[in-house]
Amino acid sequence: MTAPAMTSPLGDADKAATGAALNRVLADLIDLSLVGKQAHWTLVGRGFRSLHLQLDEVVDAVRIHADDVAERAVTIGVTPDGRAKTVAAESALPEHPTGWAQDTDVIDYFVSALGTAIGRLREAIAETEKHDVVSQDLLIGITAALEKHLWMFQAER
Amino acid sequence: MTAPAMTSPLGDADKAATGAALNRVLADLIDLSLVGKQAHWTLVGRGFRSLHLQLDEVVDAVRIHADDVAERAVTIGVTPDGRAKTVAAESALPEHPTGWAQDTDVIDYFVSALGTAIGRLREAIAETEKHDVVSQDLLIGITAALEKHLWMFQAER
Amino acid sequence: MTAPAMTSPLGDADKAATGAALNRVLADLIDLSLVGKQAHWTLVGRGFRSLHLQLDEVVDAVRIHADDVAERAVTIGVTPDGRAKTVAAESALPEHPTGWAQDTDVIDYFVSALGTAIGRLREAIAETEKHDVVSQDLLIGITAALEKHLWMFQAER
Amino acid sequence: MTAPAMTSPLGDADKAATGAALNRVLADLIDLSLVGKQAHWTLVGRGFRSLHLQLDEVVDAVRIHADDVAERAVTIGVTPDGRAKTVAAESALPEHPTGWAQDTDVIDYFVSALGTAIGRLREAIAETEKHDVVSQDLLIGITAALEKHLWMFQAER
Amino acid sequence: MTAPAMTSPLGDADKAATGAALNRVLADLIDLSLVGKQAHWTLVGRGFRSLHLQLDEVVDAVRIHADDVAERAVTIGVTPDGRAKTVAAESALPEHPTGWAQDTDVIDYFVSALGTAIGRLREAIAETEKHDVVSQDLLIGITAALEKHLWMFQAER
């Protein structure tokens, strides 16, 4: 369909740069919510119950972050893309293995995956500073939350 | 990793058939939650607010259904696969368009997508009856919920 | 008005048989909610307070059952009819007397009325098994609830 | 059964006049709750979801009003009659059509039905002023609520 | 202490008449809360549990009514008097017996006590109509509540 007459609070260049940054972050966050559930289900090992609950907390938080990022994109006049195909193509996270997942491997996987997502978020924070401080403020908050999750997975090793 | 010694409440043939049916349903349900959010974000038109809220109710419900289906799979000793790549490959739902989504088109899309998902669920109900009535009972409950959502989208046209 | 193009998850014969069964149950359930209130108001006797509260619990539960049955009917493409005139004509429940209602008579009345409603529900369960297992599952749940209410009224005699 | 020795806070004439007024209002209110649900279920059209929710709010409120009116009747020693047959015979509301209900028709129906019910309530307010100010106060509160619902249906046309 | 410079929304005569009416009602209401507790504690008989709970509901409601009446009195510039000695002297309720209280006697007592309190409330409604409609409106609401409690005790006999 034809794009509606959405006036953006940003100029064209700021909007394009910010929108691109937000869409990159969105792909990582949705992917994080999907692999979080995948590990929540297929987990085995002595640390099962604690990790099973922890992963659901990560998923719940990340779903809200993804929603906030996508809604910020439309707010500045850029359509987000959160479909499975796009997430599979654009996410920077390492691939999650199939089948049963040993608890220690799951911890290692999320240390790695969160590290990757945080790296891309910190790039987006630097990028948006010059284009839209409102979007930047949102990304700072999400980074703080993911870094806290990263601490916890690291502390469990 | 090596599969752990998970004893299943089902025999091997029942387990394989039920597990396959549950995994097919899982792909559709996760996809439904992703396109539900996609439309929730990119929606435009006079019916925006009402549909925006309705889609979030669908997403919230479908996420719980997907979790129940995946946990039933592990319960019978079969690992579910809910990763973006698998969902993109295995979901039977029609592709959701990119960009802005007109409210009337969104209604049409979900009438079609829900119809497809319900069709696959009813096949899975028939299939699981002879293999595992416990799984079948779960699928009946999910079908009832999706059919109710389908009524509502149809009534809005 | 002209019937809208509601596609049903059921074929025509299944839809007709299931819809008829649901509408029969609906009339009984709405009637049960009305006589429940009638007795709640006009009750007298030593057991007043306890029965007054119990009847409201029955009414609250039955209103939800009626809503579920009617919404299942529209979900399969059949319009329910829950108007006073239709309920008065189609309900199978015994007529509730006017004026003050002695507590022991109220208990006897509901033992009889619930017995009638349960009989019609069990017929509908048998009928819907061959037409729509999703509707059948709903009716089984409602029967379980009404049979529990019947036990309690019987235990009080 | 024989009427119990219920002493009324009102004299005989006040009790008879007030009781009659309350019973007329009761029939309208119960009917309103039944047609509210009927429209809630059979509704179709672009305004489906919003109206579907609005009708349930009306039904919830009106059920409480009906309960208050019936309990005020017994409080003054008069038995209310809220059975389906009596409601069908005594309600002044226009008949609600069967089958699917177009959203615009539903709005028109409730503008008309609420107007009728309010007219009868205002007569009852005038009537009870000379017989029982406590009942009158209850009817004034219900009138305020129904008139607010009427405004909303009118504003939607 | 010297009376503070409290300006009243009422003139002197209206204030005196309304204040006197409110103080009469206050004594009855506090007494009702005390005898309600007395019966709640000393009750025996087959109806113990149901009546024990019902009396606490009466006490909870009456304490709020008493607070509303006393605060209305100070609002119009008149000091209420709710001390034990004053309540013992000014309440019109029949004296509650000491020792164990048989359930049927308790019901009879409260039918009588509520009847007395309602009679004084209806006099206060008539009295305040010409002096302060705001106070009258409060008394009408309390009367409605006490008359409903009276119905329930009567229905239990």
Add this chain to the structure above:
Amino acid sequence: MTAPAMTSPLGDADKAATGAALNRVLADLIDLSLVGKQAHWTLVGRGFRSLHLQLDEVVDAVRIHADDVAERAVTIGVTPDGRAKTVAAESALPEHPTGWAQDTDVIDYFVSALGTAIGRLREAIAETEKHDVVSQDLLIGITAALEKHLWMFQAER
């Protein structure tokens, strides 16, 4: 825009008189909510915290009263006017000073402002009695609430 075909439950003269009374009250109530916040913010003195909290309770209550009054106006077919310019012009409240507000001065201000608002409300009660008892009942309830606030400010002096 052209006025819509809003049928009123009142005749033309009753509607005009009631609408005018409601609009006068509305201006005072919105003004009261604005000066309540103004004092809540600019307050200084030993009684700061207690008064700061009390003013917010007044503002919360008065905002609900203003909403009820405005919605009653539209319910009878009259448009309310609650815009800043209209409130500034039509409110009868004394002007609130700028800058810091000493706690004792704030108490004096609200004794005066509430007195003014109550005076206009009592006039509106007298006026609406002959035109619309439903509106009158609403105004009586608001008067009771404001008079209670007035008592509390007076008691604090």
Add this chain to the structure above:
Amino acid sequence: MTAPAMTSPLGDADKAATGAALNRVLADLIDLSLVGKQAHWTLVGRGFRSLHLQLDEVVDAVRIHADDVAERAVTIGVTPDGRAKTVAAESALPEHPTGWAQDTDVIDYFVSALGTAIGRLREAIAETEKHDVVSQDLLIGITAALEKHLWMFQAER
């Protein structure tokens, strides 16, 4: 009526001594709840709002203490007496003045009244130690609570 065959967990002498102690405490506690409300209503002065709220917390707590004490009495087979006349006669609290109550006087009054009640409680603790440790434990808890209230009133002087 004849005393019912209530078997007590205590022997006759323990029951008589404990029952008497509990009834003395009960009179003080009910009186405290009544004078608490009296001061809550008639209070004036700069500390009005804070003290008005504090007194209601005292009343709420003391009502629960009184209920616990009276129910402990019936539990050991002794009927409590909490009627206005008995409270007026048996309470050891100083008489509360009529009319408006200055905030500083109210604080002094409750320092005195709580001191009196605590003195009687500590006597009852000593008395019940040799007769019923279960009752003693209840009285210790109530004493702790009243002593905490006493601290707060003292700190405010």
Add this chain to the structure above:
Amino acid sequence: MTAPAMTSPLGDADKAATGAALNRVLADLIDLSLVGKQAHWTLVGRGFRSLHLQLDEVVDAVRIHADDVAERAVTIGVTPDGRAKTVAAESALPEHPTGWAQDTDVIDYFVSALGTAIGRLREAIAETEKHDVVSQDLLIGITAALEKHLWMFQAER
């Protein structure tokens, strides 16, 4: 005492077979709740806290299942037997050891005990299918829940 005239919704043979199946399940479920608590208390080992909490969730769920099963039995006119002596005699669960319980042993015990209980439930599902689909539906739901608990204990090994 003589059995009361409890009419059952089932015929005699269906009632006997269903009642026997329900009573067998009841013994296992009550036993499961008792050994769940026993392990919750006597547990030691590195997995203490997680397992301590998990066992309480199992106990909470199983108590509700036991209540549902027993109430279904009385609903069809059969008295359940949930006394300690009967549970000790009729439960099929393996005996729980006395003294301190090592965490790994507890997990093994519950894998075994849940497996036993599920086996008996699946037999009861097969048995009740021909006698009472309402009871069968209840047992299917309980089986789904216990099988999910079994997965979790297995995943922790």
Add this chain to the structure above:
Amino acid sequence: MTAPAMTSPLGDADKAATGAALNRVLADLIDLSLVGKQAHWTLVGRGFRSLHLQLDEVVDAVRIHADDVAERAVTIGVTPDGRAKTVAAESALPEHPTGWAQDTDVIDYFVSALGTAIGRLREAIAETEKHDVVSQDLLIGITAALEKHLWMFQAER
């Protein structure tokens, strides 16, 4: 397994005596929860509903008491034993009959059963005073609660 190195806050003799007292109380409390449910299910008679609800309150409270007692035992280094076989052997409560239970018989049963349990608790209070005041304090609280339940059953006769 070998007992873990649990250091107790008590010396050996105090620990042994206190542990034995707690285990005796535990058997009675678990038995009370089981017969409470047994009567809750099999009850018949005019007092059915009230007693059915009351028994569930007893069961809920007693389950928490049993948990507290067992956890106090492990806290002092003694393993509790709450298995069905042990409860059947060690409980001092009278045997509960099988089959339907008439309401009046149920009341008599619980007067007797609670009396027995309270007797054993009071012995345990005397015993623990010299060994562990912390355990004694717990037992005093449980005794107070059971004695209150005993009053209520006695009052209902």
Add this chain to the structure above:
Amino acid sequence: MTAPAMTSPLGDADKAATGAALNRVLADLIDLSLVGKQAHWTLVGRGFRSLHLQLDEVVDAVRIHADDVAERAVTIGVTPDGRAKTVAAESALPEHPTGWAQDTDVIDYFVSALGTAIGRLREAIAETEKHDVVSQDLLIGITAALEKHLWMFQAER
């Protein structure tokens, strides 16, 4: 009155510039809350109910934003001015028309009004960056929220 000795966390120039920016934003926000209510009341058209609810959400959010801005002003030692007269004079929002408001016009109005308010907020963000990052952070959060509301109104056109 004389300004109290309020020490500010900011120097004089920072305080003056920040205070001025905050007061400009405050006028717009209070005006937004008033016109939000005005439209909430006077709205007509097919989109009535949805927009009526949406406007209340805007008003609720904006009232909190206004409170935060005003309290930030006093926190830095500057008195805010939120009186009707000041709002009428200082707000930059377009004037809201009187009388009935068509739904489509209301959407256009709020697209325009929110755009204006956001423009002024972004100026204040730029201004406060050099004077007070704490105030700037508050304004960024408010801007994010208003821009999200703006998206929603735009999407509905």
Add this chain to the structure above:
Amino acid sequence: MTAPAMTSPLGDADKAATGAALNRVLADLIDLSLVGKQAHWTLVGRGFRSLHLQLDEVVDAVRIHADDVAERAVTIGVTPDGRAKTVAAESALPEHPTGWAQDTDVIDYFVSALGTAIGRLREAIAETEKHDVVSQDLLIGITAALEKHLWMFQAER
């Protein structure tokens, strides 16, 4: 400042001895809350998440205990001292190491620290028995809670 005229419910010697005991306990409890947080933050190891949560439960409980102890001290007229310097000087707990804390070391630390605190509490229980049973009762409750925490840490080793 000069000590205010605080009358104590205790005589001088009882007050001094009880106050000293309470202040010793207070130092330990505040220290326990600080080291609980310290370990909550610096924890590493496989048991991280479970222990991280458990420590916060300990901290939450201990903060309330400390508040109760300090408020009991002021209640008897003795000022508590809970400042960092005093806690550092008076606490009997072993010193908590700096830097990262291995999970097994943390468990050992709290077994030791809780043991120390309990020892001092049991001394205070013995001491206060002769001076103030109300304070003693508070200390018994805190001891019970800390001993339960000690069990849990011991069970985890």
Add this chain to the structure above:
Amino acid sequence: MTAPAMTSPLGDADKAATGAALNRVLADLIDLSLVGKQAHWTLVGRGFRSLHLQLDEVVDAVRIHADDVAERAVTIGVTPDGRAKTVAAESALPEHPTGWAQDTDVIDYFVSALGTAIGRLREAIAETEKHDVVSQDLLIGITAALEKHLWMFQAER
């Protein structure tokens, strides 16, 4: 113990500078929570109750801020130190006096203590801007909260 392999989202220099800033703030915040409680307990004077409650709000908020700061430190790989000895040594707050605390002195103390803490926070904001914007954002939020508390204490003088 050996430091675990905690990878930080920051480089070494940024981590060291940010960690030092966070630890300085942590000492002040914990100290603020301890002196807040100290004053909450030892307070006397006419403003007792209001200030007693206000101080608890400050303590509750500051405890959360301290937790956030400490967890941010571990998140970047630096261990926080919140032990009593460290807080006593590193906090910049003025020493709180022992004994009873007059209300006016308490207000002055917290104006001074909050001013000190805010000064150190604003230094940390400036410091972290160049090292870690995520930590800076957290410190800005805490500063906003403490400055608001400072306003309130200043306004009370």
